[in-house]
Amino acid sequence: MxxxxxxxxxxxxxxxxxxxxxxxxxxxxxxxxxxxxxxxxxxxxxxxxxxxxxxxxxxxxxxxxxxxxxxxxxxxxxxxxxxxxxxxxxxxxTRPVPPNANRRSAGSDILKGDVVVEKGDTIQLSHMLPLASLGLGAIPLERKPRVGIWSTGNEMVNGNGSTRDANGPYLTAAVRYMGLPAHFLGVLDDEPASLRRHVEMAAASGQYDVLLTSGGVSKGRFDHVRAAVDEMGGEAVFHGLSIRPGHPVLFAMLPGKGGKTAFFGLPGNPGAAAACFRFLTVPYLREFQGQARELPVLAKLLRRPGTSGEKHSCSANQDTDCFRHGILSTSAAGQLMVEASAEQSPSKLSPFKAANCWIHFRPESSATIPGPGGSGLVECYPASPTGGVLLSPNLCN
Amino acid sequence: MxxxxxxxxxxxxxxxxxxxxxxxxxxxxxxxxxxxxxxxxxxxxxxxxxxxxxxxxxxxxxxxxxxxxxxxxxxxxxxxxxxxxxxxxxxxxTRPVPPNANRRSAGSDILKGDVVVEKGDTIQLSHMLPLASLGLGAIPLERKPRVGIWSTGNEMVNGNGSTRDANGPYLTAAVRYMGLPAHFLGVLDDEPASLRRHVEMAAASGQYDVLLTSGGVSKGRFDHVRAAVDEMGGEAVFHGLSIRPGHPVLFAMLPGKGGKTAFFGLPGNPGAAAACFRFLTVPYLREFQGQARELPVLAKLLRRPGTSGEKHSCSANQDTDCFRHGILSTSAAGQLMVEASAEQSPSKLSPFKAANCWIHFRPESSATIPGPGGSGLVECYPASPTGGVLLSPNLCN
Known part of the structure; x- marks a missing residue:
């Protein structure tokens, strides 16, 4: 003082x-x-x-x-x-002054042995004050996974019709939102040889830790992604999951320079690609960086998706994990509330204007049943994957 | 299909x-x-x-x-x-097929005249899907304010003692967290002429829309920031507010190339600098970009700061706005809860390891009194200012 x-x-x-x-x-x-x-x-x-x-x-x-x-x-x-x-x-x-009045001892804030950041923590803005006050100009970080992204589909390549590639810009931004380097590598047409050549070269280059495609993973005559992965010697870890949307999703390990490269074959429907990215790719990217498993927040469900019995409703007796976008808010009493978007077709992008979260409806979970007999609470995750904005190893730059 | x-x-x-x-x-x-x-x-x-x-x-x-x-x-x-x-x-x-079955009409998602992003919205990850699906490769954005930052204080310049500059790295990171360009311009010593020269040159350069210093704004013999601002013809908008921490804070408009430059003289105590940045500078930077006023979330207060009558407590009869850091969490019932950090001295940085929010205690507000007679709810803001990570005008890069 x-x-x-x-x-x-x-x-x-x-x-x-x-x-x-x-x-x-x-x-x-x-x-x-x-x-x-x-x-x-x-x-x-x-x-x-x-x-x-x-x-x-x-x-x-x-x-x-x-x-x-x-x-x-x-x-x-x-x-x-x-x-x-x-x-x-x-x-x-004019008054007695006590010993040590208005005087601060060095080391009274952070002591030797105190832990400021745990292994696996993501550096957040608030960490900067204690870290910088200790004179730590640089701290060791996990290596960031490098992500390469393609979209697939003739309809976005040859100019017939007006289909635009939404997945490429979205997935590239989503990876960058996590603070990770993302390279958009283009839109590939539905030719098996071209698909294989591009993916195989990227895996062999050693420049990517994770490769993503969207489209071409269903069982149709023009869905060539699985065949391309098989032909280049990739090992499918799963192809098809009991989830909605996104059930055709493929996850494989590709042979590459200096080890294996993770490969996500995401579905082509943008809502399905976004859900699979959020619930499959994001956890993989977090694990790669040694980050802890993300925990959901619990919110009171105000509206089930598709209450009028449409195909995108999630019945409590389903045997499928359902991912639904919605709007998370707080009441005047501080209660978290979530409303599933009314339109849940994975091809409809309009609801993404307002959606700020994903809701995970687990199979046969009474926790997801509103009203008497159920808690009415559901698990929510922010629509934007969190963390990593400040992942620069040099705190002073 | x-x-x-x-x-x-x-x-x-x-x-x-x-x-x-x-x-x-x-x-x-x-x-x-x-x-x-x-x-x-x-x-x-x-x-x-x-x-x-x-x-x-x-x-x-x-x-x-x-x-x-x-x-x-x-x-x-x-x-x-x-x-x-x-x-x-x-x-x-083998079964009748209804007209239009499994067929989607062009334009059934987003119609002509639909608003995808309102003026003043911040582009979030979820916006990318509808924007990109419309083929909008670029959208007009507000100009980003450019921010220049100094720390002040001989103790961080001449090597006597072990005081480290925490404010410079923190404020620089905080501005970047908002998606804005931030330049850390160094630590200035407590010499009035040097202080004035640096700030005046930066304002005159036209390279910055907002300039920040921390330290040197109290009424002590070595607090030269106000004098420097006055001498260069700056106009103090306020100097001193009824807030804790941060009451010596200065806000002024400096003459400069092509108009005026906003100047925040933040206090030197890191906790006070962080609070003033969050509650004064962040709103200014949002307003500059045409963003809407940030609304707090309401959370149940689990612990008042300094309940044992310490000086950093916030009594309900205060005539001061109090800003206290704390930990916001959700209960198993989806209720937002907040616990003020036990240590609130603006010179103690250890609590920032865990703090994830700021609590705003308004003067004489019964809403902030827990238990009977008060709602027990307080206004909370995320510790990291939100938004702006994706503020790149080119969606495809």
């Missing part, structure tokens, strides 16, 4: 009627050597003979001189302007 | 006992011109004389040919392998 460094013992008897006078012998500002008080402003000669207690003016952030043990705030002192006391500035203290 | 494009009218009488046979005249895949069905696979000659209904094999994503009005899914058909029907492939349909 801005004030005067004193010996607290000298103020024990101080009172308005019997103040204690101090001789100000100099000033120590933040950044000054505490052994060399600035005296230029004070023009002091030490008044050793007068028997006065000495003090030093001290500024917030200055290092405390050894010979004093407390700081009296400037507003708790009375300056003395007596013309006879010509040898320097003097102050009066 | 993968299936066959047919005339639905022809299936009205279809049943397992009386199926309707169709001649497959070709294939239309996604991306194909619908007027030129691929016939290579089918080797078809039209069997006009046989009087059979024709159909075309069609793939998901393909454009529907005009002469048909519904798609029968491949799994709802029976292929015919009769050797006598040598002229092409045939299928049987």
């Amino acid at each position: 801005d004030g005067y460094a004193i010996r607290s013992q000298a103020t024990v008897t101080a009172s308005p009627n019997s103040p204690v006078m101090f001789l100000v012998t100099g000033t120590i500002a933040a950044g000054d050597d505490p052994c060399v008080a600035r005296t230029a402003g004070a023009h002091v000669e030490y008044d050793r003979d007068g028997g006065l207690q000495t003090c030093v003016e001290i500024m917030t952030g200055a290092i405390f001189p050894d010979e004093y043990d407390a700081c009296v705030k400037v507003e708790d002192t009375v300056p003395v302007f007596e013309p006879t006391r010509r040898r320097g500035a003097h102050i009066l203290v | 993968d299936g066959y494009a047919i005339r639905s009218q022809a299936t009205v009488t279809a049943s397992p006992n009386s199926p309707v046979m169709f001649l497959v005249t070709g294939t239309i895949a996604a991306g194909d011109d619908p007027c030129v069905a691929r016939t290579a696979g089918a080797h078809v000659e039209y069997d006009r004389d046989g009087g059979l209904q024709t159909c075309v094999e069609i793939m998901t994503g393909a454009i529907f040919p005009d002469e048909y009005d519904a798609c029968v899914k491949v799994e709802d058909t029976v292929p015919v392998f009769e050797p006598t029907r040598r002229r092409g492939a045939h299928i049987l349909v």
Whole structure:
């Protein structure tokens, strides 16, 4: 604090009627050597003979001189302007000042051995203050997975019709949202040889840890992704899951330079590609970086998807994990609430204008049944995968 | 859907006992011109004389040919392998197919005149799907404010003591977290002339819309920021607010190239600098970009800061707005809860390891009083200012 460094013992008897006078012998500002008080402003000669207690003016952030043990705030002192006391500035203290008052010990914030960031933590903005205050200009981070992304589909290549590639821009942005390098590698046509050549070359290059395609993983006559993976010696870990949307999804390990490359064959329907990315690819990318498993928040379900019995409803007796987009909000009482988007067709992108979360309906879970008999709570995840924005190893850049 | 494009009218009488046979005249895949069905696979000659209904094999994503009005899914058909029907492939349909079945109209997702992004919205990941599906490769954005940041204080310049600059790395990261360009311009010593020269040059350069310093805004002998602002002809909008922490904060407009430059003189104590940035600078930067005012979430207060009557407690009778960091979480019932960090001294950075929100205690607000007589709810803001990660005008990069 801005004030005067004193010996607290000298103020024990101080009172308005019997103040204690101090001789100000100099000033120590933040950044000054505490052994060399600035005296230029004070023009002091030490008044050793007068028997006065000495003090030093001290500024917030200055290092405390050894010979004093407390700081009296400037507003708790009375300056003395007596013309006879010509040898320097003097102050009066009118109340006892406790030992260590307004003085902070080095190391009182973060102690040796304290953990600031756990292994696996993602550096968040709030971490910057304690890390930088410790002088840690750089900290070791996990290597970031590098992601390559293609879209597939003749309809987006040859100009017949007006289908636009939404998956490519979306998936590229989503990976970057996680703070990871993403390269969009183009839209491939539905030719098996071309597909295989592109994916095989990228895996062999050693430039990518994860490769993504969207489209071409169903069982139709023009769905060539699985065949391309098989032909290049890839190992399918799963092809088809009991999830909606996204059931045709493929996950494989491809042979490549210096090890295997993970490959996600996402469905082509944009809503399905987004759901598979969020619930399959994001956990993989987190695990790759040593991050902890993401936990959902629980929210009260205001509206089931497709309550009127449409095909995108999630019945409680389903044997399928359902992923539904929706809007998460809080009530005036601080209760988390979620409303599934009314339109859940994976080809409809309009609801994504407003959706801010994904709801995970687990199979046959009574927890997802609203009203009596069920808790009415569902598991929600933010629509944008969190974390990683500050994943620069150099904190000062 | 993968299936066959047919005339639905022809299936009205279809049943397992009386199926309707169709001649497959070709294939239309996604991306194909619908007027030129691929016939290579089918080797078809039209069997006009046989009087059979024709159909075309069609793939998901393909454009529907005009002469048909519904798609029968491949799994709802029976292929015919009769050797006598040598002229092409045939299928049987055993159930009526409604008009428009499994067929989607162009424009059924987002209509002309629909608003995808409102003026003032921040582009979020979820916006990418509808925007990209419309073929919008670029959209007009507000200009991003450019921010220059200094720390001040001799103690971080001349090597006396071990005080590290935490504010510089923190504020730089915080601005970047908002998706804005931030330049850390260094640590300035407490010399009025040097301070003035640096700030004046930066304002005159026209390279910054907002300039930030931390430190040197109190009323002490070494607090030169206000004087520097006055001397360069800056106009103080406010200097000192009834807030804790951060009451010495200064906001001014500086003369500069092509208009005025906003200047925030933040306090030096890191907790106070962070609070002032979050509650004063962030709203300014949002307003600059035309973004809507940020709304707090309401959470149940589990612990008041400093319940034992310490100086960092926030009494309900205060006349001051208090900003306290804390931990926001959700209960198993989906209730938002917040616990103020036990240590609230603005010089203590250890609590920032765990803090994920700021709590705003308004003066004399009964809403902030827990238990009977008060709602027990407080206003919370995420510790990291949200938004802006994807503020790249080119969606495809």
